[in-house]
Amino acid sequence: MPQRRVARRRLTAADWAEAALDALRDEGSLSAIAIEPLAARLGATKGSFYWHFANRDALVDAALAGWEARSTEELTEAVAAGEDEPVVRGRELLRTMTGLAHRDPTELALLAEAGQPRVAAALERVISRRLDALAALLETELALPREEARSRALHAYCDQLGRAQLARAIPAVLPEAADDEETAIDSAWHALLGAAAGGPGGG
Amino acid sequence: MPQRRVARRRLTAADWAEAALDALRDEGSLSAIAIEPLAARLGATKGSFYWHFANRDALVDAALAGWEARSTEELTEAVAAGEDEPVVRGRELLRTMTGLAHRDPTELALLAEAGQPRVAAALERVISRRLDALAALLETELALPREEARSRALHAYCDQLGRAQLARAIPAVLPEAADDEETAIDSAWHALLGAAAGGPGGG
DNA sequence: ATATCACCATACGCCTCCGCATGGTTTTAA
DNA sequence: TTAAAACCATGCGGAGGCGTATGGTGATAT
Numbered sequence: 316m317p318q319r320r321v322a323r324r325r326l327t328a329a330d331w332a333e334a335a336l337d338a339l340r341d342e343g344s345l346s347a348i349a350i351e352p353l354a355a356r357l358g359a360t361k362g363s364f365y366w367h368f369a370n371r372d373a374l375v376d377a378a379l380a381g382w383e384a385r386s387t388e389e390l391t392e393a394v395a396a397g398e399d400e401p402v403v404r405g406r407e408l409l410r411t412m413t414g415l416a417h418r419d420p421t422e423l424a425l426l427a428e429a430g431q432p433r434v435a436a437a438l439e440r441v442i443s444r445r446l447d448a449l450a451a452l453l454e455t456e457l458a459l460p461r462e463e464a465r466s467r468a469l470h471a472y473c474d475q476l477g478r479a480q481l482a483r484a485i486p487a488v489l490p491e492a493a494d495d496e497e498t499a500i501d502s503a504w505h506a507l508l509g510a511a512a513g514g515p516g517g518g
Numbered sequence: 519m520p521q522r523r524v525a526r527r528r529l530t531a532a533d534w535a536e537a538a539l540d541a542l543r544d545e546g547s548l549s550a551i552a553i554e555p556l557a558a559r560l561g562a563t564k565g566s567f568y569w570h571f572a573n574r575d576a577l578v579d580a581a582l583a584g585w586e587a588r589s590t591e592e593l594t595e596a597v598a599a600g601e602d603e604p605v606v607r608g609r610e611l612l613r614t615m616t617g618l619a620h621r622d623p624t625e626l627a628l629l630a631e632a633g634q635p636r637v638a639a640a641l642e643r644v645i646s647r648r649l650d651a652l653a654a655l656l657e658t659e660l661a662l663p664r665e666e667a668r669s670r671a672l673h674a675y676c677d678q679l680g681r682a683q684l685a686r687a688i689p690a691v692l693p694e695a696a697d698d699e700e701t702a703i704d705s706a707w708h709a710l711l712g713a714a715a716g717g718p719g720g721g
Numbered sequence: 722a723t724a725t726c727a728c729c730a731t732a733c734g735c736c737t738c739c740g741c742a743t744g745g746t747t748t749t750a751a
Numbered sequence: 752t753t754a755a756a757a758c759c760a761t762g763c764g765g766a767g768g769c770g771t772a773t774g775g776t777g778a779t780a781t
Contacts, residue, residue: 325747325758343633346549351738361740362759371739427630429687430546439688446691465693470677470709473684477676480683484632485642488649490668506673506709528728528777554768564770565729574769 326359328367332377336421339378343420345428348375379437382421386441389415394448401456406504408452410496412445413475413503417496423480446472471507475499529562531570535580539624542581546623548631551578582640585624589644592618597651604659609707611655613699615648616678616706620699626683649675674710678702 334357338347350364350371357363368374393411396404416422429435446468453464478499481488537560541550553567553574560566571577596614599607619625632638649671656667681702684691 344631349738350740360760362761364759365740366758423630426683426687427626428547435688439690442684442688443691466705469681469692470705473680474673474677476680476683477678478672478680480629480679481645481676484629485638485645487642488646489672502669502673552768553770563730565731567729568770569728 326357326363326367328377330357331364331367331374332381335374335378336381339382339424340419340421343424345375345424345431345434348378350374376433379425379433382425383437383441386415386422387444390441390444390448401452402508404456405449405452406500408449409471409475409504409507410500412449412472413479413500414496416476416479417482417499420483423483426476442472467507471503474503474506478503529560529566529570531580533560534567534570534577535584538577538581539584542585542627543622543624546627548578548627548634548637551581553577579636582628582636585628586640586644589618589625590647593644593647593651604655605711607659608652608655609703611652612674612678612707612710613703615652615675616682616703617699619679619682620685620702623686626686629679645675670710674706677706677709681706 331353334353335348338349338353338356339345341347348371350361354360354364364374368377389411393408396407425434425438429438446465449468449472450461450464453459453468454461457464459467478489482499534556537556538551541552541556541559542548544550551574553564557563557567567577571580592614596611599610628637628641632641649668652671652675653664653667656662656671657664660667662670681692685702
């Protein structure tokens with residue numbers, strides 16, 4: 316009896332890493348990265364996996380690296396996008412940064428499991444880059460003082476992050492219009508700009 | 519051979535539920551509610567558990583109910599607290615609402631696992647009550663229009679929620695002063711008030 | 722004092738996952 | 752075309768969790 320009835324393409328380490336990322340996105344939990352279910356999903360067995368990876372941790376690391384690379388690429392593209400108005404660029408930047416959190420459970424899943432040091436490290440690099448980029452734009456293009464720019468970037472990002480969390484977990488608490496990503500972005504961005512005249516920016 | 523060397527108090531269903539909540543808080547994940555580890559933690563065995571509960575789901579439900587009761591109680595106390603200034607009352611209310619998210623991983627853990635309907639339902643009730651309370655205060659005490667009050671309450675809550683998430687997962691991205699809960703609350707609250715003059719509150 | 726009930730320990734089968742060991746198959750190269 | 756290398760299936764043992772069956776121990780009541 317042959318091991319395989321139909322000819323099937325052989326797998327690479329990248330195939331396994333991609334499947335892990337897919338599972339993480341679909342299930343929204345790190346525990347979804349499990350070898351045997353992934354093997355079934357790929358139409359293979361564990362024998363294949365343990366040829367390409369030492370153990371499960373190595374696969375998780377690969378998935379994290381893939382997610383980080385994709386996120387970083389998306390950010391650098393948004394920064395490089397030579398938009399016209401700085402206000403428009405800022406809005407688009409904020410949209411790019413928080414878009415994934417709205418569309419893709421992966422990021423929220425990782426946030427939830429930042430207990431593992433590798434997860435926390437990847438998250439820290441990605442989010443630091445985002446906050447740096449947004450604060451830099453506010454500082455250079457909108458001429459805000461450094462501290463003020465950082466504070467407002469953090470406010471807007473946290474707002475969007477919390478909103479994404481609520482939108483995914485319990486959408487019913489959000490008003491009709493606000494579960495739309497665009498509206499939420501506009502709201503946060505205008506709040507950021509509107510606070511220009513306002514109170515202390517401490518924090 | 520006796521089943522027990524030292525006399526130990528017998529357990530109740532409430533004991534198991536409380537242990538489940540403790541585990542959820544300590545581990546920060548719903549998977550921490552597992553019968554056999556909890557039994558070990560309680561110095562008992564599964565035999566005890568299955569006398570008080572039908573299965574694991576029943577225990578999770580009990581833990582969720584306990585969390586919801588505690589959260590609701592904390593909120594109603596804060597609302598009832600007859601403070602002097604409405605501005606102070608608002609700040610304290612916001613602090614109570616988001617304090618747990620900063621001090622206790624339970625809430626963030628539940629948010630992360632809102633895929634399960636029971637979890638989502640409990641979260642929705644708790645967070646709806648919080649937003650209602652804050653929006654009501656803004657509307658009645660600060661004379662904001664209904665929509666505006668709701669929008670700003672949501673902004674402040676999401677900001678705090680996202681900040682709590684970042685503070686727990688990757689504290690390094692927050693500036694020195696901002697990982698302090700008090701400072702974060704002040705910042706969010708003043709941003710909420712400061713936006714009074716500002717741009718569109720849509721959302 | 723003994724029968725009854727509430728409570729619990731023990732032991733079992735089942736399931737899912739990890740990781741390894743072994744041998745088989747496919748591809749590549751000489 | 753044959754030897755080596757790359758790749759994979761199969762089968763095993765182990766760990767840990769769920770749920771059940773069964774019998775024992777403590778309290779309670781009569």
